[in-house]
Amino acid sequence: MVQPENTSDHGNELHLTVPTMSDMFVHFLFGSKKYESALICFVNAVLSDVFRKPIKTVTVRNPFSVQMFLQDKTTMLDIVAEDENSRLLDIEIQIVNHRYFEERTLYYWAKLYASQLTKSESYKTLKPVVSIILTDFQVFKELDSLHTTFHITSNDDKRVLLTDHFEMHFLRVPERIDDQTPMDVSPSLKCWLTFFGYPKKTTEAMMLEVANSDAGVQAAEDAYGDFMQTPEYCQISVLRDKIQRDRISQLETRWEEGREEGREEGLIAGEAKGKAQVLVKILDRQLGPIPAELKTKILQMTDGVELDRLTDIALSTTSLEQFNENFR
Numbered sequence: 001m002v003q004p005e006n007t008s009d010h011g012n013e014l015h016l017t018v019p020t021m022s023d024m025f026v027h028f029l030f031g032s033k034k035y036e037s038a039l040i041c042f043v044n045a046v047l048s049d050v051f052r053k054p055i056k057t058v059t060v061r062n063p064f065s066v067q068m069f070l071q072d073k074t075t076m077l078d079i080v081a082e083d084e085n086s087r088l089l090d091i092e093i094q095i096v097n098h099r100y101f102e103e104r105t106l107y108y109w110a111k112l113y114a115s116q117l118t119k120s121e122s123y124k125t126l127k128p129v130v131s132i133i134l135t136d137f138q139v140f141k142e143l144d145s146l147h148t149t150f151h152i153t154s155n156d157d158k159r160v161l162l163t164d165h166f167e168m169h170f171l172r173v174p175e176r177i178d179d180q181t182p183m184d185v186s187p188s189l190k191c192w193l194t195f196f197g198y199p200k201k202t203t204e205a206m207m208l209e210v211a212n213s214d215a216g217v218q219a220a221e222d223a224y225g226d227f228m229q230t231p232e233y234c235q236i237s238v239l240r241d242k243i244q245r246d247r248i249s250q251l252e253t254r255w256e257e258g259r260e261e262g263r264e265e266g267l268i269a270g271e272a273k274g275k276a277q278v279l280v281k282i283l284d285r286q287l288g289p290i291p292a293e294l295k296t297k298i299l300q301m302t303d304g305v306e307l308d309r310l311t312d313i314a315l316s317t318t319s320l321e322q323f324n325e326n327f328r
Helices: 023-030 033-049 066-071 101-114 187-195 204-213 215-228 231-269 271-287 292-299 304-316 320-326
Strands: 007-009 012-014 058-060 079-083 088-094 129-135 147-150 166-172
Touching: 023 033, 023 079, 023 088, 023 215, 023 231, 033 058, 033 079, 033 088, 033 187, 033 215, 066 231, 088 101, 101 129, 101 166, 166 187, 187 204, 187 215, 204 215, 215 231, 271 292, 271 304, 271 320, 304 320
Parallel strands: 088 129, 129 166
Antiparallel strands: 007 012, 058 079, 079 088, 147 166
């Protein structure tokens, strides 16, 4: 394992270790032309695990650029690629669970699917979108599998698909990875999950072992070495990780505060009205004074569940435009 050279900070050595699930490293790995083979191998490891046809070539639509990470230090960036059949591939890394996480993944799948059409284009030009979501936590408590795949099927016969355009894969890095860890996935996908467990769940020795047994993971290991030899990348990645974790902590605190305010005001003015007032306060605090028209619409809402959904969005949004996209 190649580590970056130590740097000095007021005479103290600073040693940076970037997790392989860092979104910046993953974008460097899968978004760099040099490591295109790693992206193809990873996607095929996922597809072959559920007996799907492998891809041959891939073109990344949003290739790696350090500038995109310097300009936006909070947003987790997906990798969007296209295979030889124009099928879109959306690869997302998520290390922290969020409320409505499943709905969020569906929303971003739909957004990418809809982005294929302009007003003048026909529906027949639409191509399938395959989402691959790699998480550090268990999304579905009812399922123990490390790889869960979703399609839209008939209740009467699961073999009948509404369309083959929808396909969503959830991958989970297990809590602990060693020789005794059961993994109900193919050998190649097991190697990838082991790779993405470093350094929290996977040792350096295990990293080297899986790299030696899988050509795709070997390419990923080479990419990690190159990344770690670039101090600027390491520093930006560690800073992004800290900012994102601090922000998540702040959002959780604000959520609890908002829920408490909603309970107090709900007792006085009714549950929905109290939630609406809290939502307006959060938006004002996050984005500055909101337009009067939007404020009026929110205060007139009576659906408590929808207000809860919008409050979650408000706590994590970075712009009024982003919030309005979710306001229906």
